[in-house]
Amino acid sequence: MDSDIEMDMESDNDGEYDDDYDYYNTGEDCDVERLDPKRADPEYFEYECLTVEDIEKLLNERVEKLNTILQITPSLAKVLLLEHQWNNVAVVEKYRQDANALLVTARIKPPSVAVTDTASTSAAAASAQLLRLGSSGYKTTASATPQYRSQMCPVCASSQLGDKFYSLACGHSFCKDCWTIYFETQIFQGISTQIGCMAQMCNVRVPEDLVLTLVTRPVMRDKYQQFAFKDYVKSHPELRFCPGPNCQIIVQSSEISAKRAICKACHTGFCFRCGMDYHAPTDCQVIKKWLTKCADDSETANYISAHTKDCPKCHICIEKNGGCNHMQCFNCKHDFCWMCLGDWKTHGSEYYECSRYKDNPNIANESVHVQAREALKKYLHYYERWENHSKSLKLEQQTIDRLRQRINSKVMNGSGTWIDWQYLFNAAALLAKCRYTLQYTYPYAYYMEAGSRKNLFEYQQAQLEAEIENLSWKIERAETTDLGDLENQMDIAEKRRTTLLKDFFPVDA
Amino acid sequence: MSSLPRRIIKETQRLMQEPVPGINAIPDENNARYFHVIVTGPNDSPFEGGVFKLELFLPEDYPMSAPKVRFITKIYHPNIDRLGRICLDVLKDKWSPALQIRTILLSIQALLSAPNPDDPLANDVAELWKVNEAEAIRNAREWTQKYAVED
Ligand SMILES: [Zn+2]
Ligand SMILES: [Zn+2]
Ligand SMILES: [Zn+2]
Ligand SMILES: [Zn+2]
Ligand SMILES: [Zn+2]
Ligand SMILES: [Zn+2]
Numbered sequence: 139m140d141s142d143i144e145m146d147m148e149s150d151n152d153g154e155y156d157d158d159y160d161y162y163n164t165g166e167d168c169d170v171e172r173l174d175p176k177r178a179d180p181e182y183f184e185y186e187c188l189t190v191e192d193i194e195k196l197l198n199e200r201v202e203k204l205n206t207i208l209q210i211t212p213s214l215a216k217v218l219l220l221e222h223q224w225n226n227v228a229v230v231e232k233y234r235q236d237a238n239a240l241l242v243t244a245r246i247k248p249p250s251v252a253v254t255d256t257a258s259t260s261a262a263a264a265s266a267q268l269l270r271l272g273s274s275g276y277k278t279t280a281s282a283t284p285q286y287r288s289q290m291c292p293v294c295a296s297s298q299l300g301d302k303f304y305s306l307a308c309g310h311s312f313c314k315d316c317w318t319i320y321f322e323t324q325i326f327q328g329i330s331t332q333i334g335c336m337a338q339m340c341n342v343r344v345p346e347d348l349v350l351t352l353v354t355r356p357v358m359r360d361k362y363q364q365f366a367f368k369d370y371v372k373s374h375p376e377l378r379f380c381p382g383p384n385c386q387i388i389v390q391s392s393e394i395s396a397k398r399a400i401c402k403a404c405h406t407g408f409c410f411r412c413g414m415d416y417h418a419p420t421d422c423q424v425i426k427k428w429l430t431k432c433a434d435d436s437e438t439a440n441y442i443s444a445h446t447k448d449c450p451k452c453h454i455c456i457e458k459n460g461g462c463n464h465m466q467c468f469n470c471k472h473d474f475c476w477m478c479l480g481d482w483k484t485h486g487s488e489y490y491e492c493s494r495y496k497d498n499p500n501i502a503n504e505s506v507h508v509q510a511r512e513a514l515k516k517y518l519h520y521y522e523r524w525e526n527h528s529k530s531l532k533l534e535q536q537t538i539d540r541l542r543q544r545i546n547s548k549v550m551n552g553s554g555t556w557i558d559w560q561y562l563f564n565a566a567a568l569l570a571k572c573r574y575t576l577q578y579t580y581p582y583a584y585y586m587e588a589g590s591r592k593n594l595f596e597y598q599q600a601q602l603e604a605e606i607e608n609l610s611w612k613i614e615r616a617e618t619t620d621l622g623d624l625e626n627q628m629d630i631a632e633k634r635r636t637t638l639l640k641d642f643f644p645v646d647a
Numbered sequence: 648m649s650s651l652p653r654r655i656i657k658e659t660q661r662l663m664q665e666p667v668p669g670i671n672a673i674p675d676e677n678n679a680r681y682f683h684v685i686v687t688g689p690n691d692s693p694f695e696g697g698v699f700k701l702e703l704f705l706p707e708d709y710p711m712s713a714p715k716v717r718f719i720t721k722i723y724h725p726n727i728d729r730l731g732r733i734c735l736d737v738l739k740d741k742w743s744p745a746l747q748i749r750t751i752l753l754s755i756q757a758l759l760s761a762p763n764p765d766d767p768l769a770n771d772v773a774e775l776w777k778v779n780e781a782e783a784i785r786n787a788r789e790w791t792q793k794y795a796v797e798d
Contacts, residue, residue, distance in 0.1 A: 293710055293744045295657040310745075320744055323711040338743040338750070 180639040181418065183397035185410065186390045190367070193377065193388050197370055200224055208233060213347035216370070218244050220331055224374045241307075245334075245343040248308040291316055293336060304352070306344065310337035318352045325349075325358050330365035381413050382406030396422050396644065418575060419643040420582040428581035432521060450479045461534030461573070462610035463526070477526060493603050494596045495519040497588060520584040527577035530610070531570060537614055538566045561621045565613050565628055572606050572631045575639065582642065598638040605631040651679050655705060658748050670752045672703065680705040684716075684752065688795065689760040693787035694722070697795030701731075701755070703748065713742035714751060723783075723790035725764040725773035733758070734768035 188196070197219075203226055204215040221244040222228045232240045241247040288297045291313035298313050305311040312320075316336070321344070324333045333344040346366060353359055371377045375394055380387040382404035389399045391410055398416040400407045408415060412422040420428070446457045451472040456465065463476040464485075473482035478492045485492065495516055501509060545559040579599045586592045609627045616624065659679070662672050669689065675681040684701040688694030700719040706712050716738060718731035726734040737746060737754050767773030776783040 293654065294652065295654040312745075316744065319711055323708065336744045338737075338745050339741075340743075 187402040213345040306342045308342040331369040417578045461530035464607045493600045520580045524580040602634040693784045694759045697791035710744040721794040723787040725767045725776045728769045
């Protein structure tokens with residue numbers, strides 16, 4: 139339902155944006171903006187929703203490419219790619235510079251190569267070494283010790299023939315059964331690509347093919363492959379698991395920024411960079427700080443959760459059952475603001491004062507006690523508004539349900555057709571989108587330093603807030619199929635939203 | 648109970664035949680996975696002269712998982728808490744199946760010689776060890792005399 143509107147708004151913007159844009163950013167070339175959607179829409183984000191199979195294919199292509207260039211097994215290629223965020227070019231470059239160092243940092247080889255070879259920095263020597271290891275980073279001891287000679291395993295203390303032993307590039311040799319039990323123990327704990335050699339203080343990593351050669355139980359093999367796949371995806375900077383419950387989709391984008399990705403399968407929207415709920419204009423670190431603070435201070439903020447307030451004029455108890463913060467007392471018809479309880483009539487001009495927190499200019503000279511109280515007051519101001527818009531979003535969802543019933547009865551009574559009333563749903567969807575952004579402007583403002591930039595931000599925030607409440611008011615009371623007025627209001631609200639994002643949403647890709 | 652793995656038999660034999668100086672580990676007569684351990688306080692440490700009793704148990708999946716070791720004798724040490732639990736990396740994430748009872752007990756002995764208050768288990772002890780080492784060492788000596796010296 140969202141997408142229709144977005145399309146509409148985008149095409150609308152193309153024509154009308156320029157005046158607004160110039161107002162804030164003189165000296166920018168407007169033609170570029172008209173051509174490039176990345177600059178016209180601050181939330182524009184190109185991404186793909188891929189399945190596990192798609193990703194496996196994508197990763198395997200990288201692995202195969204590296205195999206061909208370096209002549210190594212897929213298993214070792216995976217270790218190298220995992221270590222280098224799947225950047226083939228970086229791996230090949232490092233390999234050509236100093237193959238030995240590459241193998242050591244990727245923990246394929248131990249730091250000092252006393253075991254099979256003298257240290258060598260030439261790529262040829264290192265690849266010769268890999269070939270001696272069967273190009274895979276592990277070997278049975280058969281090559282070093284005659285197969286018929288028996289050897290003692292340090293883990294199970296049993297003597298067995300040489301061909302029952304396996305070792306990695308470090309040369310630490312253990313029997314097949316011990317490796318197998320060890321792998322299963324590690325897999326059981328959720329460890330896969332990070333399984334290390336069994337020897338004490340040895341950090342050489344066990345490549346996938348040795349694990350899969352020795353672990354034969356299908357359950358354990360499956361588990362290993364699942365965990366390894368997770369590690370591969372997490373190490374790839376362009377891939378993110380969809381955070382939706384039980385969703386298997388992986389989102390891919392070459393733009394690693396705090397933009398919103400919406401999963402095509404489960405419709406979960408999230409910030410591509412940090413995986414949390416989308417949080418523009420606030421950036422990832424700040425929203426994390428804010429959410430942690432809210433969780434820590436949840437006790438203090440609890441009293442705010444009131445659903446009822448007294449009418450400032452007749453003092454009758456009023457319950458908030460819609461999202462709009464422009465309240466009208468059912469008893470005395472007084473119009474007031476739910477947030478600050480101020481008169482709505484003067485609110486239009488002074489709305490600025492409602493969203494903004496007025497810092498005490500003398501705070502530095504006050505006692506520690508007063509400063510602490512002031513800090514709490516400031517936090518509660520922002521928290522209250524953050525929380526209120528979050529609640530309004532939920533209440534407006536209920537409004538849409540009521541709207542549906544109302545429209546239904548109107549259509550049944552011959553007042554308009556379903557098509558005539560559709561615009562109201564579009565308006566409600568746009569309202570939700572705008573209010574969502576508004577909610578996330580509060581943590582942004584809370585952490586902002588005082589100054590002219592904060593003044594500009596708060597000015598735009600207040601403008602957005604005013605238009606959103608107007609839109610909410612109009613949607614709740616829409617009685618006709620006349621859309622002119624509402625469409626105009628939608629337009630203004632969305633324009634305020636994009637202007638704010640354009641000026642303050644960090645686009646840092 | 649399942650038969651004792653060869654590894655445990657071997658380790659036990661070696662512990663009896665070639666004991667580590669200052670360490671004595673004897674399997675319980677009813678349970679070969681349970682060891683009665685005695686570690687003597689290292690020279691030039693505040694634990695010198697003390698005889699510390701420990702218990703050591705080899706879990707079912709040993710050596711894939713680490714032995715469980717605990718001090719029975721009370722000890723004033725920043726990495727050992729009131730219940731005798733020991734904070735030692737080789738007993739936790741640095742455990743490797745190639746490590747043995749012998750190496751673990753040696754590590755514990757080394758921990759008595761070199762307490763590490765930056766990785767504490769007993770917070771109050773570690774705190775004192777950091778701000779007033781002389782007093783902490785005095786306390787450790789006192790405890791050693793009080794709890795770890797047989798009359
Ligand atoms: Zn090793
Ligand atoms: Zn073995
Ligand atoms: Zn999804
Ligand atoms: Zn984020
Ligand atoms: Zn009233
Ligand atoms: Zn207000």
